[in-house]
Amino acid sequence: MTMKRRKFLAGTAGLAATGLAAGPFAVGRAIAQGAGMSFTPEEGASLRLLRWVPFVPGEEEAWNANTQAFTEATGVQVQIDQESWEDVRPKAAVAANVGSGPDMVMSWFDDPFQYPDKLVDVTDLATGLGEANGGWYEGLEGYAKQDDTFIAVPLCAIGNAICYRDSHMKAAGFDTFPEDTDGFLELCKAMQSNGTPAGFPHGKAVGDGNNYAHWLLWSHGGMTVDENGEVAIDSPETRAAIEYAKALYATFIPGTESWLDINNNRAFLAGQISLTANGVSLYYAAANDPAMSEIAEDIRTVNLPIGPVGESVELHQTSTLSIFDHCQYPEAAKAYIEFMYQPDRMNAWIEGASAYCCQPLKAFADNPVWTSNPVHEAYANASASLRPNGYAGPLGPASAGVMADYVLVDMFAEAVTGQRSTDDAIANAARRIGRYYR
């Protein structure tokens, strides 16, 4: 009963999202699109997609509406299974290994590189989509391409950006947000002495902790391994990053070394901190709560400052779509993905995701979602500033393992809390990285 109602709602949302004039012609257009597409589903095909649980209802509605339109256009049923985002990795790995289960997976980070030979080569599909839509963003492409072969199709970057209280920044004597790391440190110092400190997690926060640690390292030019996968963490750049982290940590609210993913949101929304980095969810938590309208109106977002490396580099969170080679209907799966990436479909989805998901293809950068609310703007750059995990080495189980084992998070936390000296923290990280890349 609830399922049916949900499907109906999703369907209507999709119609609304398809555009102004499209309303009654939506189905007809979908079929017309189908005719122009390069992949034809096999006779009697059906598909199963394993995806992460959506963060926002709008995103789920748009995705399901697009899927519904695909089914109407092609007759291919698509069953969508949702898993909480932490469980997608093991589930997909098992499916790849066992050779059964879902046909496609919407997975995180370097997951496709854990079982590249169990995936359908989608170079034709991804190249076609890239050429038609202004090209893939480089960082996202890195998560999908092994050598010259696409083993996945980049889907989105889940953006991370600094969220701060405008009035508190101004009270600290800054009219505009500093763009470089030195100015940022000054701002944090000033905010701390004003009693409105910043806070970034040094605890085992899967998303926020890793985002912060990678930004610290990369913005100073550090890297975990070089292009050949040789450990390269022990460098003057890493030392500079750690010294910078120590100086920044001194300005934080106490207790950040125990923070998990949710703590910075809580502290920010309670007015305990006035600056942190987070996904757009932080803003929406305030905006959707009438009691917090004061905070919501005061929130501004901005990209993390640029360090000595001279460009904006961040980890963010990435998702890709891949097809398992045990899929009986690979053409149908490719057709499905192609359909979902048609401009009006993709744009409807990005819009539905209300700035959570940043476009994988440059042609979608002018999606109205980024200008609909000034808070969204910083998240529009996620795909451009994104750098693949394990930079500058190859992606694979090693890069995934280093992140999952919190090697960088631990390195910075050890040093800023004084538990180890900078050199010892680096040496320990080097050992652990070496182990994964052996």
Add this chain to the structure above:
Amino acid sequence: MARPGLIARFVGSRNGLGFLFMLPAAVFLLCFLTYPLGLGVWLGFTDTTIGRPGIFIGLENYIWLSDDPVFWLSVFNTLLYTTVASVLKFVLGLWLALILNERLPMKNLFRAIILLPWVVPTVLSALAFWWIYDSQFSIISWVLMKWGWIDAPINFLGDPGMARASVIAANVWRGIPFVAISLLAGLQTIPQSLNEAAALDGATSWQRFRRITLPLLTPIIAVVMTFSVLFTFTDFQLIYVLTRGGPVNATHLMATLSFQRAIPGGQLGEGAAIAVAMIPFLLAAILFSFFGLQRRKWQQGGGD
């Protein structure tokens, strides 16, 4: 008369029938206990990752772990956590049991209340503790600040020492009911007449406790504490909810480290090796309680 068939003879014989009755239990043990344990031990000798079957690499995982400060930190944490929490649970649990064994008004109500921490699902009580220990919103910090005892919130889970104490306190809170109620059951099996006789002979209450109650309670204590130690040693949920092993691995237990390396980290072989490394400690705890605490002589009040 025809000889009965082979099956009939087998079922008819004493040993054959016994074997048949044992079969379900044996199959269950083999499939659900021996096989997973054996597989775990085997995985510890391979470099299996999630998504790729491994090859045999001998002791490489253990050699790496022997040189891994994070692993040794987790061993230290686990031993500290188990020892301190178990001793506290034992002392406080025994104390509670003795109080509850006295004639109290509304005794049954108190006994029911004591059980509450044990009844609440661990994850829920862990989440409650997570809030109690929050670095910004801790109720404890808040109250102390209202009273003017402290100026800034206590950094419960951020400072390594505090974090260890905090997770141990949460574990003790949760584990006391099991110890207290089990020991209470044990106390009630001690014949009242022994105590009365001793009292008539002029024994003080401390002497009665030391010479009668404690020796007669040791078999129960041995069993209860074995279980308590095993539960504590393998604790996972509390740590995972409260700290995920932080700050900087100060509260990582072997169980949580094993999970972190094996499932999110994908290094199944290494995770299995960490889990296997727990076995000797667990065996030692079991052997100690069975051969140490269950010695007849000691139970009968003799010296060592």
